[in-house]
Amino acid sequence: MASPQGSRAPLEFGGPLGAAALMLLLPATMFHLLLVVRSGPARLLGPPPYLPGLQVLWSPRMLLLWLTWLGLQAALYLLPARKVAEGQELKDKSRLLYPINGFQALMLTALLVGLAVLAGLPLGALPEMLLPLAFAATFTTFIFSLFLYLKALVAPASALAPGGNSGNPIYDFFLGRELNPRVWSFDFKYFCELRPGLIGWVLINLAMLMQEAELRGSPSLAMWLVNGFQLLYVGDALWHEEAVLTTMDITHDGFGFMLAFGDLAWVPFTYSLQAQFLLHHPQPLGLPVASVICLINAVGYYIFRGANSQKNTFRKNPSDPRVADLETIPTATGRQLLVSGWWGMVRHPNYLGDLIMALAWSLPCGVSHLLPYFYLLYFTALLVHREARDEQQCLQKYGLAWHEYCRRVPYRILPYIY
Numbered sequence: 001m002a003s004p005q006g007s008r009a010p011l012e013f014g015g016p017l018g019a020a021a022l023m024l025l026l027p028a029t030m031f032h033l034l035l036v037v038r039s040g041p042a043r044l045l046g047p048p049p050y051l052p053g054l055q056v057l058w059s060p061r062m063l064l065l066w067l068t069w070l071g072l073q074a075a076l077y078l079l080p081a082r083k084v085a086e087g088q089e090l091k092d093k094s095r096l097l098y099p100i101n102g103f104q105a106l107m108l109t110a111l112l113v114g115l116a117v118l119a120g121l122p123l124g125a126l127p128e129m130l131l132p133l134a135f136a137a138t139f140t141t142f143i144f145s146l147f148l149y150l151k152a153l154v155a156p157a158s159a160l161a162p163g164g165n166s167g168n169p170i171y172d173f174f175l176g177r178e179l180n181p182r183v184w185s186f187d188f189k190y191f192c193e194l195r196p197g198l199i200g201w202v203l204i205n206l207a208m209l210m211q212e213a214e215l216r217g218s219p220s221l222a223m224w225l226v227n228g229f230q231l232l233y234v235g236d237a238l239w240h241e242e243a244v245l246t247t248m249d250i251t252h253d254g255f256g257f258m259l260a261f262g263d264l265a266w267v268p269f270t271y272s273l274q275a276q277f278l279l280h281h282p283q284p285l286g287l288p289v290a291s292v293i294c295l296i297n298a299v300g301y302y303i304f305r306g307a308n309s310q311k312n313t314f315r316k317n318p319s320d321p322r323v324a325d326l327e328t329i330p331t332a333t334g335r336q337l338l339v340s341g342w343w344g345m346v347r348h349p350n351y352l353g354d355l356i357m358a359l360a361w362s363l364p365c366g367v368s369h370l371l372p373y374f375y376l377l378y379f380t381a382l383l384v385h386r387e388a389r390d391e392q393q394c395l396q397k398y399g400l401a402w403h404e405y406c407r408r409v410p411y412r413i414l415p416y417i418y
């Protein structure tokens with residue numbers, strides 16, 4: 001049995017109590033959003049219109065549909081990849097290999113769904129299935145997380161994540177014990193982070209668009225914008241798939257309920273909230289306002305992509321001509337920290353770009369309701385918390401050099417404000 005080698009890591013997310021609360025709160029919030037978004041008042045902070053019984057939530061057909069979706073994405077993951085990338089160096093000095101075929105999976109899914117719609121698949125019926133589908137996703141996530149927890153019991157100590165091995169079963173179940181759980185070469189965390197949830201999200205958006213076209217003759221401009229912006233975000237993530245290998249989720253966090261639920265249920269069913277809102281609460285949007293919103297999204301994307309690509313290029317090869325002229329701080333680990341370019345503006349320029357895009361995704365829904373701004377509010381909280389976690393990890397990794405970086409780049413996310 002693996003030893004709880006990370007037992008001295010400080011507890012995060014409020015420890016076992018916080019983890020238990022989040023395991024109840026997160027699914028409850030997701031179902032609350034799914035219920036209120038289709039209600040007349042659509043009040044984020046109001047009560048749900050009704051409490052669905054098990055006969056509404058539980059459907060073996062929806063469970064089968066959900067498992068088929070996971071199976072399809074798993075099959076696409078196993079197809080030959082255009083490239084196989086190496087992950088970051090692990091504790092035992094080895095590196096894992098990852099297939100880079102996420103964009104191909106998105107394209108093939110689009111092709112298959114297109115053919116299925118031509119053959120009569122009623123994609124517009126998906127909006128009515130969201131509640132039982134989300135329930136199936138949540139149910140399978142609990143089972144899957146249990147499997148991951150048990151699997152970690154027989155994993156070697158070197159395979160465990162720095163957190164998530166406190167010895168408290170609730171906390172460890174939530175945070176995840178094993179860093180890169182795999183069966184043969186199938187990497188569960190990498191697969192879940194980018195495939196079924198992200199592609200499912202844009203598919204749900206598309207279903208909202210098709211249903212709106214069926215109900216109102218054509219999709220609204222607001223619906224086009226939300227679909228377009230979020231498709232760009234998901235397409236970008238899959239196009240730059242290799243970059244996910246350096247994110248905190250892959251390099252630091254274990255794979256447990258938090259990420260499994262986040263990836264498989266939370267992302268598709270709550271990130272599609274704006275499109276769901278627009279289906280049930282159509283909003284007029286004129287071309288001038290739409291153009292301003294497009295500009296906001298473009299600025300956000302420019303910062304997000306610029307910052308992420310600059311860091312990824314630099315981490316891969318610091319002498320790459322695109323980053324070789326940037327100013328850096330040396331650290332005791334031999335790695336350097338960028339201190340000019342995007343990373344000289346604030347310490348998390350990529351978060352800033354992501355947040356600006358989040359604003360642009362909500363604006364097409366107008367300002368009459370708070371509900372479509374849920375993503376912006378949740379995401380701000382997530383990134384502020386994530387930034388604090390990352391700072392802690394960087395301080396541990398880089399010590400004095402990190403202090404120097406903070407001195408030279410004093411703002412975290414928003415210049416002159418935060």
Ligand SMILES: NC(=O)C1=CN([C@@H]2O[C@H](COP(=O)(O)OP(=O)(O)OC[C@H]3O[C@@H](n4cnc5c(N)ncnc54)[C@H](OP(=O)(O)O)[C@@H]3O)[C@@H](O)[C@H]2O)C=CC1
Binds near residue numbers: 247249382405
């Ligand atoms: N839509 C969503 O729900 C979510 C989106 N995201 C997005 O995911 C992306 C990745 O975010 P995340 O994984 O949190 O973290 P980052 O991509 O910001 O990576 C943080 C790491 O970058 C390195 N780093 C920090 N400062 C510097 C510097 N000055 N020079 C060079 N390297 C530096 C450090 O790692 P090291 O030195 O070891 O390389 C640090 O740990 C972001 O764009 C974020 O917005 C994140 C969460 C949720």
Ligand SMILES: CC(C)CCC[C@@H](C)[C@H]1CC=C2C3=C(CC[C@@]21C)[C@@]1(C)CC[C@H](O)C(C)(C)[C@@H]1CC3
Binds near residue numbers: 263
């Ligand atoms: C709900 C819980 C409290 C927390 C769950 C968090 C997860 C939903 C997110 C943690 C990090 C994520 C990333 C993306 C999606 C959301 C989750 C899984 C990401 C794949 C989105 C697309 C981006 O381009 C990215 C940089 C690849 C993102 C990586 C992190």
